[in-house]
Amino acid sequence: MLELNKVYNMDCLEGLKQLESNSVDLILTDPPYNIGKDFENDNLPKKEYIDWCKKWIRECVRVLKVGGSFYLTLGWQCVAEIKTIFNKEEFMRLKNWIIWYRQDGWKGDKGFAQSHEHILYYIKDNTPPFNLEEFGKHVTEKRLEAGYKTVDGLMEAMGLYTLVHRASGKDGYFSGAGFVESGKKKPTLQEMVRLNELLKLDKKYNIDIKTVDKNKYNVLFNKVDVCDDVWLTPKSEKKRLGHPTQKPEALFRRIIRASSDEGDIVLDPFVGSGTTAFACKSLNRNSISFEIDSNFVKIVNKRLSQEVLLPLDTKRDGGTAFLPTLKGLGIQPTIL
Numbered sequence: 001m002l003e004l005n006k007v008y009n010m011d012c013l014e015g016l017k018q019l020e021s022n023s024v025d026l027i028l029t030d031p032p033y034n035i036g037k038d039f040e041n042d043n044l045p046k047k048e049y050i051d052w053c054k055k056w057i058r059e060c061v062r063v064l065k066v067g068g069s070f071y072l073t074l075g076w077q078c079v080a081e082i083k084t085i086f087n088k089e090e091f092m093r094l095k096n097w098i099i100w101y102r103q104d105g106w107k108g109d110k111g112f113a114q115s116h117e118h119i120l121y122y123i124k125d126n127t128p129p130f131n132l133e134e135f136g137k138h139v140t141e142k143r144l145e146a147g148y149k150t151v152d153g154l155m156e157a158m159g160l161y162t163l164v165h166r167a168s169g170k171d172g173y174f175s176g177a178g179f180v181e182s183g184k185k186k187p188t189l190q191e192m193v194r195l196n197e198l199l200k201l202d203k204k205y206n207i208d209i210k211t212v213d214k215n216k217y218n219v220l221f222n223k224v225d226v227c228d229d230v231w232l233t234p235k236s237e238k239k240r241l242g243h244p245t246q247k248p249e250a251l252f253r254r255i256i257r258a259s260s261d262e263g264d265i266v267l268d269p270f271v272g273s274g275t276t277a278f279a280c281k282s283l284n285r286n287s288i289s290f291e292i293d294s295n296f297v298k299i300v301n302k303r304l305s306q307e308v309l310l311p312l313d314t315k316r317d318g319g320t321a322f323l324p325t326l327k328g329l330g331i332q333p334t335i336l
């Protein structure tokens, strides 16, 4: 069993095998982009690189809790191929495709300056396709059989929803675009698991996911820090620690705050100089980190031994004040 808040100097494929299924709340990682940087797995023949990505992505999906989030930063070079790997992961749903506008573009081959990276934001809450209308009717039948007279009664028992005060003056549970019984809403994976537990649904609706954290909502998201999906950072991280692709701490703090709670477990299988682990420490999250290069592990351990634990501060954390969107800055996109 791996200990929390330690950096393991190992190949993440070995490390991931030691983690239990459905045990991690958030995965935030910045894998090798296969662009020839001076570290492992960044200079592979394309097919070999993609086959390798399939392996660690599969393991990450396995260890992520239902309802948990998975963020990957990627370069434009392989983002499309990596997206197709996820298309085959039936439980993963793409929530946002974020553009991180780094502003420090380099004009390669006299082309346009390459100043953005991609962040794919997935949540593990997707269900295999089936006929929604049929499913809605089945849930209504099973609900009545199980003795829940109202939809609200069942929703309360499921424990996944927020009680809201409606304009009509009646309180009710909020479930996004209606409850599944409407026959129009695709249930989340977590809803499916709870419905199976409570209503003994027909075999064809069984979902093989054993552990679900009932205290979590279906999608972890901190609505305090809502912004759009193009993020602008000040030019790259100023406090360089000796890693060629160190990410800005503010960028990772934004993600961690948006998709985890204090005390949660955050995994980074490619921790590099430890940006994820350090941000976790300062935000009271637990981290699990793997890094194959012992020189980088030394950097991480030194970084984590620092006592500079910053209090939560939206200005530095990538609240809209620190990582303003293009609109927030008054920058207009180029009009052609």
Ligand SMILES: C[S@@+](CC[C@H](N)C(=O)[O-])C[C@H]1O[C@@H](n2cnc3c(N)ncnc32)[C@H](O)[C@@H]1O
Binding pocket: 010, 011, 012, 013, 030, 031, 032, 033, 039, 040, 041, 243, 245, 246, 247, 248, 269, 270, 271, 272, 273, 274, 275, 276, 290, 291, 292, 293, 296
């Ligand atoms: C893009 S860098 C991560 C940089 C990090 N986000 C930071 O801010 O410093 C990717 C890291 O993955 C490591 N790596 C490559 N293959 C690995 C593997 N199989 N297991 C664990 N780490 C690996 C590399 O040594 C490199 O440090």
